Amino acid sequence: MARGSTRPTSRDVAEAAGVSQAAVSLVLGDKWRGRVSQPTADRVREAARQLGYRPNLAARNLRLGRTRTVLLVVPVLTTEFFAGVYTGAARIAAEHGFGVVLYPSPEGIGPARDPFASAQAALDGVIASSMAADALTAIRGDQLPLVMLDSDPEGSLGAATVNLDITDGIRQVTEHLLALGHRHFLHLAADVPSWTFDIRARELATRTATVPGTTVRTARAPITIEDARTATETALGAPGPRPTALVCDDDKLAAGAYKAIRRLGLRIPDDISVTGLDDLALATAIDPELTTVKLDAELFGERGMQALLAVLDGRTPQEGDIPVQLVVRGSTAPPSAS
Amino acid sequence: MARGSTRPTSRDVAEAAGVSQAAVSLVLGDKWRGRVSQPTADRVREAARQLGYRPNLAARNLRLGRTRTVLLVVPVLTTEFFAGVYTGAARIAAEHGFGVVLYPSPEGIGPARDPFASAQAALDGVIASSMAADALTAIRGDQLPLVMLDSDPEGSLGAATVNLDITDGIRQVTEHLLALGHRHFLHLAADVPSWTFDIRARELATRTATVPGTTVRTARAPITIEDARTATETALGAPGPRPTALVCDDDKLAAGAYKAIRRLGLRIPDDISVTGLDDLALATAIDPELTTVKLDAELFGERGMQALLAVLDGRTPQEGDIPVQLVVRGSTAPPSAS
DNA sequence: AGGAGGCCGTTATACGTAAAACTACATGCG
DNA sequence: CGCATGTAGTTTTACGTATAACGGCCTCCT
Structure with missing residues (x-):
């Protein structure tokens, strides 16, 4: 408890154990076999314990260069x-x-x-x-x-x-919605400049393009629930036929979309299907539970x-994207006949 | 780009600028006024920039002792x-x-x-x-x-x-619920051994004890939505009069409680009021929005x-707990007349 | 007997930086 | 002139560790 006293160094330990600093380093670094006798090693360890010695990491890092x-x-x-x-x-x-x-x-x-x-x-x-x-x-x-x-x-x-194989995730989402019969999509995109979001939009566009008669509109919002709500509200309030499926760039955006949809008096999934991406705890906290893509973080x-x-290590890293998995829950259903 | 070449040191910079290592340290450490001439300082900085010099933090830390x-x-x-x-x-x-x-x-x-x-x-x-x-x-x-x-x-x-003044937060919650007319409480407690959770239970108990005719039951769950759901479901399914107010140790537990309550066919807040603690994004994502205590993280x-x-610095830290604020939303209402 | 080798250490050094102590020269002032 | 003061640096040292290089002593073999 001596206030102002400095932390013990390996030299202090050496002095206490009656050996040289080098011996302390050898023992505590576990490099002592055949260099220091068992009793001496024990004495060093005991002294270190008594003094509460902890090696100075700055010094070690400097010495080792890593x-x-x-x-x-x-x-x-x-x-x-x-x-x-x-x-x-x-x-x-x-x-x-x-x-x-x-x-x-x-x-x-x-x-x-x-x-x-x-x-x-x-x-x-x-x-x-x-x-x-x-x-x-x-x-x-x-x-x-x-x-x-x-x-x-x-x-x-x-x-x-x-x-992550996000492209495949979006493909799975799109297949799922197309199979349910949806043709008119709204894409709620994350307003973040990042490749991982760019490819979401790209894949949704290319996949739907293969099916005649599909439309894709886009809304854009920062990743917060409130921003997502307002963006969705204005997008769904726009003139023209209402989309029947809402593809969100991630779960948080979907949570915001839920609020907008409730405010507009619409029901999920009866009036509109919603999908997310991430599979956060949030996805099962909201009602109905969210159909989303599980990413293995x-x-x-x-x-x-x-x-x-x-x-x-000078080796070549493993190749290959990490697979992702669509999780179908209650927020997606066939579009209502209208 | 020379592969295998080591990072430049202050000595390399010194050599490039034609000065001593000490001069480099003075200039880059901004301690050169009156010790090094302006032109020399500029030369040092330019050399450092050219070489892409970054000080070795391990060495600096060792030298400075902090x-x-x-x-x-x-x-x-x-x-x-x-x-x-x-x-x-x-x-x-x-x-x-x-x-x-x-x-x-x-x-x-x-x-x-x-x-x-x-x-x-x-x-x-x-x-x-x-x-x-x-x-x-x-x-x-x-x-x-x-x-x-x-x-x-x-x-x-x-x-x-x-x-944080959690005690005051729970007091505000309890006052709010008592003022609405609630007398029968269920406390959904976090199953985490920590003082900050202990005082929640303690304050709820002492505050309700001042009002005659109140009861407090307790359920306990780790802080995950699923655990909170099952714990709430069994607690509400237990015999005896059903509590009209559910006080949760935090928002995540409240989200789990929501799911349990929906499964039991009950409505929030008509059949039961729910409160949380934290005011996470989750609190406004669920429906109805959660009455909770805002903590200024x-x-x-x-x-x-x-x-x-x-x-x-050897000074005495500021005293006093950090105030917290009850946020009333849609999850609390007077108990239904029954 | 003598030296080869194993055992049990010690001494010495380097890592890169910050800063105290020192040097050398110029200028100003009484 | 002689000394203080100021400028513009350099030389040297210490921080605490890991380890290479070295050295005594004992044993054992030929």
Whole structure:
């Protein structure tokens, strides 16, 4: 409890155990077999325990030239989705003795600051979501090994990418709605500049184009429930035939759409079918439960981390998108005969 | 682009600019006024830019003996609430040149690992939520400056605490329901061992005890929508008079309760009133919108960080709980005459 | 007997940075 | 002139760790 006393160093431990600092390092680093006797090793460990010694990570990192720490750059942290990504990445990291530090891209933290200023930890590499676009320039400037999540493989010069098969997800959604008989779609698009959202619109367009007589309108909103509500309300209030199916870029947008639809006095799925994308807890909290596409966020995180470890190792990361799965619930049904 | 070439150091910059390493440190550290001439300073900065120099943080941290990095230990990262806490803490931290590193307490990352093993960053201090209970022993072992969020001020020997005024929140909820005429309560309690949940039950009990003829039953569930649903369903199916008001420990539990109530064929708020606590996005996504207590997560994070900065500075942190605010929405109404 | 090798350590060094201590020269002032 | 003050740097050192290089002593084999 001695106030002002500094943390014990390996030299303090050495003194207490009556050995040299090198011996302490060997013992605690588990490299002592054949170099230090059993009794001495025990004495060192006991002294370290008594003093409450913890190695100075800054010194270790400096000495070793690596930190076994990796940065995960994600957009706003407000969704379970990125929590899952983190969990998966951290699990794999832990298995390899790595740590993961989060940089939630700034939202009110100030003008698009460089992530390295905030996450001051010394880093071995970076995993970045393509949604955290503002941080990318800073990252690119650095020569740290980089893995991009959900990013255009063409556009991310050199950096390894790991992608969810969102295109297939939207295809499954579209097939499902077409099979139910829907022909008139409204696409509630996320107003976020990111490749992963661009391909949603693209796939919906190309898939419906193969069926004659289909129409697709588009509304656009930031990913908040309130914005989604107002956007949907104005879109559905527009003149012309009302769409019978509403395809949302993610579950949160769908939740907003639910509110708009209720306000307009319409029923789901009788008057209009709604689909989401993510399968958050939200999807089963709302009534009726949402037909959506399940994304395996943890697997996404795991694959991202594995890719980064591969890059750090000089190996080639595993290829192939991560499969996704349509989950049909109560928010979709055939269009009412009219 | 030279592959395998190592990152440039301040010595490389010095050589390129034709000065000593010390001069580089002075210039880039902004301590050069009166020590280095303007032209030389410019030359150094230009050389640093050209080489893409970034200081080695491990070395800087070692030299300075501090890292300007702080660890935020939170429970599962799946709620917006802790995202808000992070945002607030990071804002204040950035204003003081600090960084914040997150340690989401393990949930499938392995058996209650020591947070410092995962967040390998060298740290100046720690802010920990009392909900991340498993990590606390490891933290206590360390002698890092510590601030506890929502923790029993008596139990946290020495560590500074910053608390939301949850007691007042539950009091506001209870007053509201009593004023509406409710007398028979069901308390859906979070099955999490944490002081912040203990005081919810305590306050509900003491407040209702002042009004004759009130009853309080308790159901208990982990904080997931599914668990909350089953717990509520069995509790409401139990014999005896049905409660007319359901007080939930947080919004997520309330969302589960909604589903149970719908399954039982009851209506909110006609047959039963429901309240939450947090005011997440979820609260306005469900129908009817949830009467709940708004917690200012960002302010919570800000105050936590300010307290830690005070501790690091040898000052005494600001006293006083953070006020909370009841938000009345559509899920509460007078009990139906029966 | 003598040296080869195993055992049990120690001494010395480097990692990259910040900053204290020092040097060298010019200018101003009594 | 002699000394203080100011300018513009350089030299040197320390932070705490991991490990390469070194060295004594004992045993055992030929």
